[in-house]
């Protein structure tokens with residue numbers, strides 16, 4: 001079922017609460033008004049009853065019933081107030097009873113009246129307030145039945161009731177209209193946000209939601225959505241840039257392979273020439289697969305699907321293994337390669353293959369950018385909570401203003417020279433990603449023509465031998 005809009009729901013809630021308020025207010029006011037108009041009539045009755053009580057008090061306690069009857073007739077027979085009055089002795093003998101009450105008697109057994117009662121009665125279409133009460137005077141008890149017409153009081157109540165019945169729905173209608181208008185006004189920015197959000201698409205991520213200055217939740221919402229769009233746009237343009245750079249990088253080796261093959265096939269050649277061409281093609285193919293491998297690593301890293309196999313890894317052993325493999329390269333390239341890998345028990349929670357890859361990338365660079373007879377060194381320094389791997393070379397160095405950029409993807413200080421050495425500008429960005437996944441840091445210090453020092457810091461853990469895992 002389609003849910004109602006927030007504006008409509010707010011209006012309905014507003015209406016329900018307002019209607020409840022109206023009912024509570026109306027009923028409360030009606031009771032208060034009724035009590036006060038009845039009180040006014042009852043006060044008048046009470047004054048008359050007080051007068052009667054005073055009159056009875058003047059009578060001796062042995063006065064006869066007939067004397068009292070004569071007295072009452074004289075006092076009330078011609079009085080207007082006596083029209084709705086009846087007086088009885090405590091045991092039920094009538095002392096006085098108005099003509100009206102003779103034909104419309106309300107008290108069947110006057111002696112049954114025990115406590116004071118005020119009540120409303122409708123007699124022959126006319127409204128009255130009556131009281132029934134027991135009076136004690138000079139040791140005798142009397143029962144009084146006294147009333148007054150209360151048509152005015154009932155008229156006031158009727159008028160109030162009709163005002164309520166007419167005005168309440170009208171007020172409710174006005175409140176509903178007002179509530180709807182207020183909620184529409186309050187939610188109008190949401191509509192604007194929705195309209196702009198619809199305009200944002202994959203091809204145009206530059207659109208931003210209108211900046212609100214309402215200082216409320218809606219402004220926070222639009223600011224947050226805009227920040228999110230900023231991040232999405234940045235991520236999107238990184239991906240687009242990466243795809244463009246990757247295609248560009250792949251185009252070069254592929255066209256080299258193609259040109260080499262085309263040239264070789266243009267005419268028949270000697271076996272040595274064919275072998276030379278195939279060697280070139282093989283070299284480019286190897287570079288291409290290395291590049292594809294690196295691109296895949298970065299793509300997996302970006303997608304968050306590259307899962308790290310974290311185990312306790314002892315760094316000096318790992319680095320020793322890497323160094324051994326590079327000794328041969330050093331010998332071939334006529335470079336001095338020294339290591340300082342103390343048996344230091346530097347354990348890190350890490351992925352051994354990836355850590356080895358970081359060392360390989362940094363050593364590969366050091367060897368690539370150092371000409372014979374230069375030197376390269378690899379050292380490890382273990383501290384209390386961290387370990388530092390330092391790879392130093394005496395190579396070409398990196399200009400100061402380029403040092404911040406070399407960790408960017410595809411960035412190469414000297415494009416043509418680097419390519420000749422097999423570089424594609426991805427090694428350091430992969431190394432940086434691996435180090436950050438191990439919660440470490442990587443930094444460079446370098447001077448052109450003097451050499452470079454790359455330093456990787458990794459947080460270490462307690463040796464697993466000292467804290468054996470429970471079996």
Ligand code: ADP
Nearest residue numbers: 365366369406412413418423424425426427428
């Ligand atoms: P590449 O595969 O091109 O070496 P990297 O990301 O590993 O890619 O390095 C980026 C750039 O940084 C390199 O192209 C090179 O210009 C510079 N660079 C990296 N390491 C060194 C180094 N040890 N000595 C001099 N320049 C270096």
